[in-house]
C-alpha cells in the first residue's frame with residue numbers, strides 16, 4: 001500500500017472577500033450545497049480502484065470555507081473516504097474554517113470525526129484592514145473560535161495572516177505579530193497580498209479609493225516576519241510557512257516534496273505518478289460528468305521525466321531546507337541537464353541560490369525573488 005494525500009474542495013463562502021479570486025461562491029442555498037456534497041460522495045466512490053493500492057496519510061478539507069457546510073456533511077465525506085480507502089495509523093486530517101462559521105458544536109463534531117488540525121483565517125487583528133479585505137469576522141470572533149477549539153482539544157492550529165495590505169503600516173503589522181505571539185498558535189501561514197484583477201480590491205485601487213500597496217514596504221514586512229517568528233520558536237520551513245517543533249503541515253509538505261495527491265471536488269488538481277489531472281471548474285460540467293458515472297476530470301497531462309524533475313525542483317526550493325540534487329536525479333531517473341546547471345550557477349553568482357553540501361536552496365535574497373527563479377527553472 002502506498003501513502004496518499006487527499007484534498008477535498010468545498011467551494012462555498014458566506015461572502016466573497018475583496019481580494020479573492022479562488023474557486024469559491026457566495027449566496028449558494030442549502031439545495032445547491034446538498035447537491036454538491038452528493039456529487040462529492042459519488043466522486044469518492046469513483047476512486048475505488050485507487051483505494052486498493054493507496055491509503056490516506058493526510059487529508060485536507062479546504063475551500064472556499066468548509067465550515068459553511070454542516071458538520072454532518074463533512075462526516076459523510078469522511079465516512080465515504082473510509083469506505084473506499086484505508087487510512088494510515090496516524091493520519092493528519094485538517095479542515096479550513098472561518099471564525100464566523102465555526103461554532104463550538106461544529107468544531108466538537110470535527111474533533112470526534114478525527115479532524116485534529118484546524119486552519120483558521122485570521123489575516124489581521126486590525127478591524128479596518130479586515131474591512132478593507134472584505135473579511136466578515138472580527139479579531140474577537142477569531143479569539144472565541146481559538147478558545148473553543150482549545151477547550152475541545154485541538155492543539156494543531158494554523159492561523160492565516162496577510163501582509164502588504166493597502167493602508168497597512170510596518171508598525172501595524174508588527175503589532176499584529178506581537179498579538180499573534182500572545183496567542184501561541186503553533187503554525188502560521190503568512191502571505192503577501194496579491195492584487196488579482198477582477199476583484200473588488202483591484203477595482204477600488206484602480207478607482208483610487210484605496211492606496212496601491214507599497215512593494216518595498218511589503219519586503220520590509222516580510223523581513224520583519226522572517227526575523228520575528230524564528231525568535232519566538234517558529235521554524236521558517238517554507239517561503240510562507242512557520243511552525244513550532246512538531247507542527248509542520250504534513251499535507252502541504254506532500255505538495256512541496258512533489259509526492260502523489262488526489263484532489264476531489266470542483267476544479268481540484270491531482271498529481272499521480274506522471275499524470276497531472278484537473279477537475280471541471282463549473283458546477284454544471286462537474287455534475288454532468290458525475291451523473292454519467294465518470295470521474296469529473298476536464299483535462300489531463302502526462303509529464304516527461306525532465307518536466308517532473310523541474311517540477312520537483314521548483315516545489316522543493318519553496319522549502320528552506322532546499323533540495324538534495326542527487327536524490328532528485330535518482331528519484332526521477334533523469335539528469336539535471338547542463339543548461340539547468342548553468343542557470344543554477346548564474347543564480348548562485350547573483351546570490352539568489354546557494355549549494356550547501358549538495359542541497360540547493362534559496363538564499364534570504366532569493367526568497368523575495370523566488371517567483372522569478374522558479375520561472376527561469378521551468379523555462
Ligand code: SF4
Nearest residue numbers: 013016017020024064
Ligand atoms: S473565505 Fe477564502 S475562499 Fe472564501 S472568499 Fe474569502 S478568501 Fe476567498
